[in-house]
Amino acid sequence: MSFFKNLFSKKNNDTEAPQTSKVQEAKEPLPEMFQGMSLDIFTEDGAELLTGQVSEYSGTNLTLERLPGWLAFETCPLGSTVFVRGYNRRMQSFNLRGTVVESSRVLIKLRDLSVEHIPNVRKSFRLPINCSASIFRGDDERFSRPEQCVLIDISTGGACVESEYVHPEDEVVFLRFKLDDYPTMTFKGQIIRGSEHKDDRFRYGVLFAQLTRDELTNLTRTLYNIQTGNRQIWDRNEIGTWG
Structure with a gap:
């Protein structure tokens, strides 16, 4: 509610709005990822969707392909939100949120990645x-x-x-x-x-x-x-x- 109050507040509060916006726009940096590393993908309700390996990673875009010897992926509706889990260099697990822009039996592409802290996803990356x-x-x-x-x-x-x-x-x-x-x-x-x-x-x-x-x-x-x-x-x- 406080955000909308600031947005539609009286003129004497207008000077505070830009400061609030800047704080909200600050985002936690994404972890370093490598081509070939394995990542888990989960649905919004915490159910495991697939495990794949990184084939492309640029900015906030990520593409995963099948691991060698593994069967086809489960497909996911375009535009849906999914969560990514893996390890960083310090062996700490990380969670990311992303939007599905392409999903097939052999790859999945995500965009708009951001760091997300999800309590209902398994603590240990498999x-x-x-x-x-x-x-x-x-x-x-x-x-x-x-x-x-x-x-x-x-x-x-x-x-x-x-x-x-x-x-x-x-x-x-x-x-x-x-x-x-x-x-x-x-x-x-x-x-x-x-x-x-x-x-x-x-x-x-x-x-x-x-x-x-x-x-x-x-x-x-x-x-x-x-x-x-x-x-x-x-x-x-x-x-x-x-x-």
Whole structure:
């Protein structure tokens, strides 16, 4: 209401209007983005629409294309508002608002990007992976009985895996995987949801136990490098970790 009161106020308040306008026009700068980095797109109600990779980025315009090996996009009505989520260089997640100007099964184009803070969108950015991994039951302390699975996506908080094995919710497991040419990682977690996917296979959401500082640092740096296609920012040190 205060904005409209200022807009239609008496003449003795006219001098304050330009100052209010200047404050409102100030916008938070957009984060740096790279060609090839992965981003999540959400609808206005917080539902995940698609995950794609940056193919063009200029000013407040952004184009995403399909990730290699991934299926077609869900299309979105032109003119609709969507939200973009990713990581910046400091491994802090960011949210952007944009308007859809082109949407097909292979790409989506957005314009008028602006920074947006959205409380109902997941806190951890999920990076699509689609690589082989292994699940170990919680009592397999020697990791001698691996169950082969597919790591669908991963974040610093957990992962989604696809498996032919049945696991109950709340079961404690260990998830072991190797991303690209980075060292093998093993995390303890708990299955918090499961559903039948297709062809007698199941998809599980695994919530990681609280990571140590070193585990969190190594995982976030690895995810960031994979997301941006960057192999130069972090170099392996003499003991085999990344820092």
